[in-house]
Amino acid sequence: MPPKRKAKRKSPSYVAPKRRKGFLAVALPWLKRFGLVIGGLILITWLGAWFVLTGTAARTANWSKSQIIAATANAGFKIENLLVEGRVNTDPALMMALLNIQTGDPLFGINPQEAKTLLEETKWIRAAHIQRRLPDTLYIKLYERTPIALWNYNGETTLLDDAGKPLRVDDLAAFSALITLKGKGANEVATDLIQTLLNEPDLSPIITSATRQGQRRWDITTKDGITIKLPEDDKVPHALRRVIDAQTNDKILDNADIESLDLRFEDKIIIRTKPGSVIDYKNGVSDNKKQTRNSEGAA
Known part of the structure; x- marks a missing residue:
């Protein structure tokens, strides 16, 4: 029986030391991520500016508002009664022309604050109070100069x-x-x-x-x-x-x-x-x- 050979010891494998990553190697992935974010923000900002500056936003808002007002009118919220108190010397024709309203108009189509401002710019009216009274009445209280x-x-x-x-x-x-x-x-x-x-x-x-x-x-x-x-x-x-x-x-x-x-x-x-x-x-x-x-x- 042949003599057993001694197994050769495997010499330990050589492990090369890890090299430190350079600044660019670390920063570049983050810069890419931030670049995508910043680019997205710039794109959103540009689209928003275009949306506003071209009037698209205003047109969209006005369209939405008109659709809502039309829907309320169809539901019965129309001006059927105009109740005015305190009018003595104010010209009624002038008042109606300023408010630009008539029977059948949508009740929510008039802005009370804007109407108040218009009326108070006339010579006779010191103060005015405008109120919608659902479902079909517009109430106007005038405080005239005496x-x-x-x-x-x-x-x-x-x-x-x-x-x-x-x-x-x-x-x-x-x-x-x-x-x-x-x-x-x-x-x-x-x-x-x-x-x-x-x-x-x-x-x-x-x-x-x-x-x-x-x-x-x-x-x-x-x-x-x-x-x-x-x-x-x-x-x-x-x-x-x-x-x-x-x-x-x-x-x-x-x-x-x-x-x-x-x-x-x-x-x-x-x-x-x-x-x-x-x-x-x-x-x-x-x-x-x-x-x-x-x-x-x-x-």
Whole structure:
């Protein structure tokens, strides 16, 4: 039996050391990935810009909106009733033209905020409230500027509202029943005077005009031509009360011989008569005796 040979030991295999990857080898895959992402973003941005700049987005939105509005109209949400409150001087034809609506139009076809803005740009409307009342009513509440007086200054007559602001109208004749104010600065204090007169319903209906004197006080004139010289503004309410008391007791405003009443003094009323006329009037502060005043009396 032949002798066994010793098995040769296998020498260990040689393993080469791993080489480090360079920067480019590591970064290149990531750059490729980011490049795809960035390219995609650029493409999306470009398409979005094209969509907007060419008007496609607006046309698409408008088309979608019109389809929705048409669908609501087909479902019965149409304007069958138009309810307007607070309209006095606003031209109804102008209002309808601004809103551009008519019976049968889609109720959701009108934008309440846009309608409000349009109405408030007109001269008469101070504020407006627009509301859809389902299923078929459009409600409009108007808050108009209220004309309170005519203002005559520098040869020009202007209508004033309840804030003393000018109202430009074509036909002033429609407001001829309002009191006429005269003088510089009359418009600035018109609201206070009108409100004070309205607080005296026994007197205000017969006052036809008021003239501002020195920007401190008023001379008011009755429909019979009697001028009432009022004190400075803060004393006007008390002065008007004195006139009303005199009218109640002595019918002083019914006397055709009187030309003017001067209430600038707190303790007396000075009466001026027309030329050639003489009257008696009680002076309640001095000695309560009848005194005679003629046309040469104090003015």
